[in-house]
C-alpha cells in the first residue's frame with residue numbers, strides 16, 4: 001500500500017497542528033496522479049496515526065484531477081494519467097499539469113469549536129523517485 005507514505009506526511013502535519021488536542025476529522029486534497037485509493041488511505045492513516053492525537057480521526061479525501069493539454073490539436077481535458085493520450089486526436093504529445101499536490105485542507109478537533117483550515121502542502125514520503133534497480 002503506497003498510501004502509507006502519504007499518511008506519514010499528513011499525520012505529521014496534523015499532529016504538529018493539534019498540539020495534543022484530539023482530532024475528530026481531517027480533510028485532505030490529493031492530486032489524481034498519486035493514484036490514492038481512499039479506503040487504503042483511511043486504513044493507512046489509522047495505522048500511522050495510532051498512538052497520536054490523530055488516531056481516531058476520520059479522513060475525508062478530495063481527489064483533484066490533472067489538467068492535460070494536447071500539443072497536437074490543443075484539446076484540454078482532465079486525466080488521472082501522467083502519460084495521457086489525447087481523447088480527441090489520439091496524440092501522445094500531451095502536457096500534463098497539476099494533479100500532484102498533497103494538501104492538508106482542514107482539521108476538526110473533538111472540541112468542534114477549534115476547527116482549522118491550514119491548507120498546508122504536505123510532503124509525500126514516497127519512493128517513486130528512487131532509482132529502480134540502480135544505474
Ligand SMILES: [Zn+2]
Pocket residue numbers: 070071072073074075086087088089090091
Ligand atoms: Zn489532440
